[in-house]
Amino acid sequence: MTPTFDAEQTAALLPYPQLVQALRRAVAELADGAILCPARQVEPLQDGALLLSMVATARDIAVHKLISVVPNNPARGLPTISGRVSVVDAVDGTVRLVLDGATVTGRRTAALSMLGVEVLLGRAPRHVLIVGAGTQAANHAQALSELYPQARLSVAARSAEAAAHFCARFPFAAPALLSEPAPDADLVITCTTSRQPVYLHPAQAGRLVIAVGAFKPDAAEIGADTVRASRVFVDDPHGARHEAGDLLLAGVDWAGVQGIAAALAARPMADTEAVLFKTVGCAAWDLAAARTALARS
Known part of the structure; x- marks a missing residue:
């Protein structure tokens, strides 16, 4: 079974000091071409909502984030952003873990x-x-x-x-x-x-x-x-x-x-x-x- 983490568990895996330093590394790698990140695909849903698909690859891992952004959801008692991030091993292609997409988006x-x-x-x-x-x-x-x-x-x-x-x-x-x-x-x-x-x-x-x-x-x-x-x-x-x-x-x-x-x-x-x-x-x-x-x- 692929380890799957909910919002609270995902947040615990992403402490801000370590996340800032990981971003510093990723910023440099993206600029140097060590991370490849094609433009995200954005497709409309109903009433101004959107479905976003985002992919990035590096030598160690790749990620695919699929999230929905629904502006009317707060009135429904639901979060505006929901989805998941799949983390893939870049060598063997296995999905190593799945993170809560909204939590990843917010914290990063x-x-x-x-x-x-x-x-x-x-x-x-x-x-x-x-x-x-x-x-x-x-x-x-x-x-x-x-x-x-x-x-x-x-x-x-x-x-x-x-x-x-x-x-x-x-x-x-x-x-x-x-x-x-x-x-x-x-x-x-x-x-x-x-x-x-x-x-x-x-x-x-x-x-x-x-x-x-x-x-x-x-x-x-x-x-x-x-x-x-x-x-x-x-x-x-x-x-x-x-x-x-x-x-x-x-x-x-x-x-x-x-x-x-x-x-x-x-x-x-x-x-x-x-x-x-x-x-x-x-x-x-x-x-x-x-x-x-x-x-x-």
Whole structure:
């Protein structure tokens, strides 16, 4: 029987410190061609829902993630994202284990943001503003509490009630107003499903903005003026050209957009210039999570 792990078990196999380091390795390998990651296949379901199929291969393992994204599911009492990640031995082709797809997606996305902090900010953030109060915001709050426990955490949501409910789950966080972000916030992470920009504040040196939520070409969380005034990095340069609505709708000059791999060996820059890190996700990051899980299973 192939070992199959539920959401709680999958989370236990993916501690954030180890996951961040596995992502650092995968970022470099993807850039060098040691990991192959074709464009994900996206097929429509009913009422705006999507079925996503994502594959990545390396010399040691391969992964296939099949997940559904159903925006109307919360009203049904069901999760927005569900599915599984199959981890395949690259030598003999056997399925070594199966992980919960939503948990892998949530934790590797938050860990990728933490890698962005490590690489682009280069120090522990002092005051973090999370925009959003859903599952992805919760993943980021947990990652921040584990990796940067001294950082102040503020949360802005679509309503004061949503922010208060989130902060009740995470007592180390405090509600905030998106219209008036704290001047000393040096890290902003947007984790919403909004199709229209929710963060419209001017780009500024000393503040790293990480945009996580939008993954469609016609959806954006960050205002166009902020995007154009920032030095822009993306997690997946190929996928971003098709899916990073924040950049596409801003008409960004792609010649100036760099992959996060380009910053791995560079000096941190967010303290001296405005930096935006846009992530869209790819199966290479699921492969990094699979390596972490295999090492601990």
